Amino acid sequence: MNDTDFSPSATPCSSLENKRFSLMKKEGSARRGVYMTAHGPVQTPVFMNVGTQAAIKGGLSAEDLGCIGCQVELSNTYHLHVRPGDTLIRDMGGLHRFMRWDGPILTDSGGFQIFSLASLRRIKEEGVYFNSHVDGRHIFMGPEESMRIQANLGSDIAMAFDECVGIPAEYKYVSASCDRTARWLARCKEALSRYNAEDDAVNPGQALWGINQGATFHDLRIEHMKKIEELDLPGYAIGGLAVGETTGEMYDTIEALEPHMPADRPRYLMGVGTPENILECVHRGVDFFDCVMPARNGRHGHLYTWNGVINIKNEKYARDESPIDSACGCPVCRKYSRSYLRHLFKAEEILALRFSVIHNLYFYNSLMEKIRAALDAGEYESFYKANIEKLDKRI
Amino acid sequence: MNDTDFSPSATPCSSLENKRFSLMKKEGSARRGVYMTAHGPVQTPVFMNVGTQAAIKGGLSAEDLGCIGCQVELSNTYHLHVRPGDTLIRDMGGLHRFMRWDGPILTDSGGFQIFSLASLRRIKEEGVYFNSHVDGRHIFMGPEESMRIQANLGSDIAMAFDECVGIPAEYKYVSASCDRTARWLARCKEALSRYNAEDDAVNPGQALWGINQGATFHDLRIEHMKKIEELDLPGYAIGGLAVGETTGEMYDTIEALEPHMPADRPRYLMGVGTPENILECVHRGVDFFDCVMPARNGRHGHLYTWNGVINIKNEKYARDESPIDSACGCPVCRKYSRSYLRHLFKAEEILALRFSVIHNLYFYNSLMEKIRAALDAGEYESFYKANIEKLDKRI
Numbered sequence: 001m002n003d004t005d006f007s008p009s010a011t012p013c014s015s016l017e018n019k020r021f022s023l024m025k026k027e028g029s030a031r032r033g034v035y036m037t038a039h040g041p042v043q044t045p046v047f048m049n050v051g052t053q054a055a056i057k058g059g060l061s062a063e064d065l066g067c068i069g070c071q072v073e074l075s076n077t078y079h080l081h082v083r084p085g086d087t088l089i090r091d092m093g094g095l096h097r098f099m100r101w102d103g104p105i106l107t108d109s110g111g112f113q114i115f116s117l118a119s120l121r122r123i124k125e126e127g128v129y130f131n132s133h134v135d136g137r138h139i140f141m142g143p144e145e146s147m148r149i150q151a152n153l154g155s156d157i158a159m160a161f162d163e164c165v166g167i168p169a170e171y172k173y174v175s176a177s178c179d180r181t182a183r184w185l186a187r188c189k190e191a192l193s194r195y196n197a198e199d200d201a202v203n204p205g206q207a208l209w210g211i212n213q214g215a216t217f218h219d220l221r222i223e224h225m226k227k228i229e230e231l232d233l234p235g236y237a238i239g240g241l242a243v244g245e246t247t248g249e250m251y252d253t254i255e256a257l258e259p260h261m262p263a264d265r266p267r268y269l270m271g272v273g274t275p276e277n278i279l280e281c282v283h284r285g286v287d288f289f290d291c292v293m294p295a296r297n298g299r300h301g302h303l304y305t306w307n308g309v310i311n312i313k314n315e316k317y318a319r320d321e322s323p324i325d326s327a328c329g330c331p332v333c334r335k336y337s338r339s340y341l342r343h344l345f346k347a348e349e350i351l352a353l354r355f356s357v358i359h360n361l362y363f364y365n366s367l368m369e370k371i372r373a374a375l376d377a378g379e380y381e382s383f384y385k386a387n388i389e390k391l392d393k394r395i
Numbered sequence: 396m397n398d399t400d401f402s403p404s405a406t407p408c409s410s411l412e413n414k415r416f417s418l419m420k421k422e423g424s425a426r427r428g429v430y431m432t433a434h435g436p437v438q439t440p441v442f443m444n445v446g447t448q449a450a451i452k453g454g455l456s457a458e459d460l461g462c463i464g465c466q467v468e469l470s471n472t473y474h475l476h477v478r479p480g481d482t483l484i485r486d487m488g489g490l491h492r493f494m495r496w497d498g499p500i501l502t503d504s505g506g507f508q509i510f511s512l513a514s515l516r517r518i519k520e521e522g523v524y525f526n527s528h529v530d531g532r533h534i535f536m537g538p539e540e541s542m543r544i545q546a547n548l549g550s551d552i553a554m555a556f557d558e559c560v561g562i563p564a565e566y567k568y569v570s571a572s573c574d575r576t577a578r579w580l581a582r583c584k585e586a587l588s589r590y591n592a593e594d595d596a597v598n599p600g601q602a603l604w605g606i607n608q609g610a611t612f613h614d615l616r617i618e619h620m621k622k623i624e625e626l627d628l629p630g631y632a633i634g635g636l637a638v639g640e641t642t643g644e645m646y647d648t649i650e651a652l653e654p655h656m657p658a659d660r661p662r663y664l665m666g667v668g669t670p671e672n673i674l675e676c677v678h679r680g681v682d683f684f685d686c687v688m689p690a691r692n693g694r695h696g697h698l699y700t701w702n703g704v705i706n707i708k709n710e711k712y713a714r715d716e717s718p719i720d721s722a723c724g725c726p727v728c729r730k731y732s733r734s735y736l737r738h739l740f741k742a743e744e745i746l747a748l749r750f751s752v753i754h755n756l757y758f759y760n761s762l763m764e765k766i767r768a769a770l771d772a773g774e775y776e777s778f779y780k781a782n783i784e785k786l787d788k789r790i
Contacts (some may be wrong), residue, residue, distance in 0.1 A: 054738065059454040059745035063730070084713065084738040091714055092734050100730050193630050318479065318485055335458070335495050343449065343479040350454035350745055 006097035008038035008156070008205045015317030019236045020207065021266050025375055029258060029285035032375035035235070035266050037104040037156035038205030039096065044266060045282045045371050048072040048290040048366045049108055053079050054089075057295050059350060059395035062101035067331055068358055069365035073101050074290050077149050077159075078110035078117070082132050082139075086152035092203035094154030094217045105291075107155035108270070109146045109188075109211075111162045112239075123163065125180065137185045143187035147208075151195035152204030159237065160188045162211045167244035178224040181213050185228055209235035209268065216249045218256035225260045236261055237268040240284070242277075251280055258285045275304065275367055275391035279384050282371055294364045301345050304363040306387075309393035312356070317342045330362035367391075401492035403433030403506075403600045405553070406783035415602065415629045420770055424653060424680035427770035429730075430630070430661050432551035433497040433600030434491065439661060440533045440677045443467040443501055443685040446475050449484075449494045452690050452750030453755035454745060457496035458588075462726055462755055464760035468496050469685050472544050473505035475510070476536075477529050489549030489597035501685075503665070504541045504583075506557045507634075513623050518558065520575065538582035542603075549597030554632065555583045555605045562639035569610045573619040574634050576608050586625050604630035604663065611644045613651035620655045631656055632663040635682070646675055653680045670699065670718035670762055670786035674779050677766055689759045693751035696740050699758040701782075703790035707751070712737045725757035762786075 025032040033044045041191055049056060049070040049283075056065065056073075065073060075095060080086055092098045114121065114128050119136075122129040127142020146161035162181040165174055192208045195201060210228040228236065238257065241250045254269070261267050268288035269281050270383035279287055294304065301313040305325035310317075312324070323333035324341065332341070332355045344352035374383035420427040428439045444451060444465040451460065451468075456528075460468060470490060475481055487493045490500055509516065509523050514531075517524040522537020536544075541556035557576040560569055571665065587603045590596060605623040609615035623631065633652065636645045649664070656662050663683035664676050673684055696708040700720035705721070717737065720730035727736070727750045739747035769778035 038591040053742040053744060054735075055742070055746045057745065059749040061731075061746060061750075063726075079742075083742055084734075088714060089732070092716060092732070098732075098735055098738075100735070191436070319483060321487060331458075336456075337487070337493075339479075339483070340449075340493055340495070343493075347448040347474075347478055349448060349450040350452065350748060351450045351456060353745060354454040354749070355456075 006093060006100070006102050008154075008203045017099055021264060023192065023264060025378075027375055027378060027380045028283065028317065030282050030375060030380045031285055031287055032372060033266065033287060035206070035287075036353070038203055038264045039102060039104045039156050042071050042104055043372055044287040045368055045375075046071050047278065047368045048288065049361055049365070050074050050290055050292050050295065051099070052076040052292075053083070054095060056180070056357065056361070057297060057353075060357060060361075062099050063133075064358065065101060065103075066309060068362040069369065070103070070361065071308070072104045072106055072288075073099075074106045074108070075153070075155065075278040076110070076113060077107050077146060077153065078113035078141075080107075080108065080153060081141075081149045082134050085161040086149040090152035090154070090202055094152075095164060096203075099375040104157070105153075105155040106157040107150050107153050107159065109159040110141055110149070111146070111159075111211075112164045112270070114141060115164045115166075125183075127161075127184075143184040144191040147188050147191040147195060151192065151198075151206060152202060156203065157198065158206050158208050160185045162213055162239055162244065164240050165213065165215055167215050167240070169215045171217055171220070174213070174217055175220055178213050178220055180210070181229045182224060185210050185231060189231055189233070207234045209233055209237055211237045211239040211270070212257065214263075215240060215241045216245050216253050218253060221253060222260045222268060224256060229262055235266045235268060235288075236334060237270050237288075239270045242271050242273060247277070251284065252286045254281060261285075272289045274390060275364075278367065279371070279388050279391070282380070283384060294360035295357045298360035299353050301352075301356065303356060304360055304391065305395075307395035310392055310395055312338060312342050313345050316343075324359050325363075328359065328363065328366070330359050330366075332359045401488060401495070401497050403549075403598045411504050416659060418659060420773075422770055422773060423678065423773045425677050425770060425775045426680055426682055427767060428661065428682060430682075432553050432602070433598055434497060434499045435495055437466050437499055438767055439682040440673075440763055440770075441466050441683055442673065442763045443469040444685065444756055444760070445685055445687050445690065446470045446494070447471040447687075448478070449490060451752065451756070452748075453694060454686075454749040455756075457494050457751055459753065460498075463757040464764065465498070465756065466760070467499045467501055467683075469503070470496075470502045470548070470550065471505070471508060471550065472502050472541060473508035473536075475502075475529050475548060476505065476544045477534075481544040483674055485547035485549070485597055489547075491549065491598075499552070500548075500550040501552040501555065502545050502548050503760035504554040505536055505544065506554075506606075507542070507559045507665070509536060510559045510561075520578075522556075522579075538579040539586040542583050542586040542590060546587065546593075546601065547597060550601060551598065553587060553603050555580045555599050555603060555606045557608055557634055558644045559635050559638065560608065560610055562635070564610045566612055566615070569608070569695045570615055573579040573608050573615055576606070577619060577622045578606070580605050580626060582625055584628070602629045604628055604632055606632045606634040606665070607652065607656075608635045610635060611640050611648050614649060616648060617655045620652060624657055630661045630663060630683075632665050632683075634665045636664065637666050637668060646679065647682065649676060649679045656680070670759075671783060673762065674766070674783050674786070677690065677775070678779060679699065689755035690752045694748050696747075698750065698751060699755055699786065700790075701785070703785055703788035707733060707737050708740050709737075716741060719754050720758075723754065723758065723761070725754050725761075
């Protein structure tokens with residue numbers, strides 16, 4: 001065991017909660033900032049690297065996350081509650097220590113998974129009754145339970161427990177759901193503040209972020225945002241997008257909502273997206289992103305380059321000695337050829353998955369770094385124009 | 396691309412072939428030596444790490460091999476001929492450059508896989524006709540074809556093309572098979588020497604090792620050994636063991652054969668074995684080993700420790716904060732806990748496989764290092780006694 005310190009390095013008192021984010025620069029609606037967590041600062045805009053079950057799919061370890069420029073690891077409340085159990089992780093010293101990642105961690109609330117994975121779901125005012133997707137066991141989760149689990153995990157950013165409504169949805173249903181999600185948020189805040197004050201809190205500096213809902217109904221989005229802003233939380237997410245609407249509808253909704261989001265708090269667009277989506281949404285004032293897509297695409301051999309997306313399984317790469325992308329500095333591109341990587345896919349070697357996920361996540365982290373550099377230089381518009389047509393294109 | 400030189404560093408002329416091995420020390424029949432390849436020296440006794448398809452199962456790269464103390468990587472002639480094709484690998488600069496491993500590589504001849512994997516096999520004097528296990532395609536492989544493929548791969552040690560007879564086997568069949576394998580060996584030697592002399596040879600310093608056969612018939616083993624020794628090759632393997640006989644029969648056969656093997660050439664026991672097997676066979680004068688077992692056991696959660704084999708999936712490790720083996724210096728034991736590794740297995744994360752294979756191969760390489768150190772110190776007997784009962788034991 002090494003002696004890295006996995007305990008939170010700073011425990012801001014609650015009066016400092018709204019000082020966590022510093023907005024350093026703006027270009028149009030695009031924002032360059034820094035957000036302070038109990039495990040260090042996060043330079044924004046940022047893409048969070050998804051390790052659903054406390055591990056990154058494709059065989060990447062916490063050490064690998066460091067090598068690929070990850071700033072924030074994102075784990076999943078629902079999955080970790082089901083397996084291995086959040087109390088086990090608390091007993092092992094919390095998620096940072098369990099997975100040996102000493103940087104910032106965000107945990108989602110479990111809401112999205114309950115609404116996408118679990119079966120026999122019943123939503124009540126108190127919370128949601130459902131069956132585990134692993135063993136069918138009956139589980140109840142409400143705001144307090146979600147906060148308890150996230151407090152046990154000890155992440156730096158805990159997400160509010162919300163209902164993520166699929167699109168298309170009835171206006172009336174969404175409106176009622178938003179009201180309940182707002183009531184749930186107040187309970188989340190009350191509960192987490194109680195858990196943070198416990199003597200044996202895993203991470204007393206854990207922050208709660210609210211989640212805006214309202215489907216693609218702009219008035220509901222704005223109304224809900226106003227309600228949850230009153231709770232004065234250190235960050236706000238836009239949830240319930242990229243769940244069935246068109247990309248145009250998603251952008252329109254963000255544009256309508258953005259002026260109503262507090263300018264001094266970070267905005268996190270949950271579950272988005274492609275490089276093009278990210279460029280568009282940074283342009284629309286979003287600071288935090290996460291998505292399983294780069295890792296999943298990688299595992300299918302779809303690899304990002306600065307000229308577009310290649311399918312490494314194509315015959316044309318069989319004797320290609322060049323790296324995936326000669327402009328990429330990732331550990332795979334620095335050493336291995338397309339020819340070898342294609343062979344690994346054809347031979348169904350696990351190393352193919354590892355190499356591809358390393359490359360794609362490095363690409364995403366590096367894209368964000370370039371976005372930040374462009375914002376620093378006041379050149380985001382030209383960076384956007386130079387890349388917006390290219391990066392999602394299959395070549 | 397880094398600028399590591401993957402070309403062979405030394406090209407001994409053929410008159411030096413039999414000077415490749417230096418026997419430095421003996422303790423009983425156990426031997427401490429060093430074998431020189433075109434990609435550097437190999438300290439013996441040694442365990443070769445198996446990367447069948449030019450990659451180590453479990454998502455390990457050539458860089459990882461360096462980190463776990465691998466001296467010799469072993470790849471498979473038959474598999475690489477079928478996919479991606481040995482001519483492709485030749486065109487990519489040979490196997491070293493293809494997989495970015497600049498240390499010694501041994502390739503087996505394909506014989507074992509033809510006899511264990513391929514279907515519709517017909518053995519003739521000229522070679523073997525069979526169907527590919529991947530796509531059913533008709534393939535012919537004889538001594539010249541096997542040498543051509545291995546020359547294209549450019550390994551440092553090419554193994555003779557032989558018939559690996561399963562046990563139990565008829566005396567008469569084995570005797571005739573041994574005669575044919577000896578005739579094949581002469582053809583292998585002639586062919587490889589021709590390929591090595593080609594102007595564009597991938598690895599002109601590639602050495603041919605003979606393979607002794609004869610099932611568990613001691614007289615056939617000895618007779619065959621005498622025949623193949625006449626070809627004055629730089630190394631000799633014991634093939635056709637660990638294919639159905641008891642461990643006792645295997646040890647007896649080695650003991651009967653060993654005095655008839657040339658003392659100034661390395662001996663390689665193919666496909667063996669457990670730590671106990673290795674200790675027993677070093678004791679009986681074997682220098683080279685290889686086996687898929689440590690990697691395969693790792694992928695099933697069976698992990699070697701200096702006190703025996705643990706099954707990491709056991710409930711008792713759920714909250715165990717200690718490393719797999721506190722006496723182990725592998726990259727996994729230096730950082731991660733049993734609790735986390737068990738979770739990775741239960742959650743079916745690929746990282747579980749990677750961590751386990753890293754640990755088990757490191758353990759094997761480290762076992763060999765300790766064996767060499769014990770031989771250097773003249774203390775092999777006490778090392779053997781201290782470990783022979785422990786290492787294979789399930790605890």
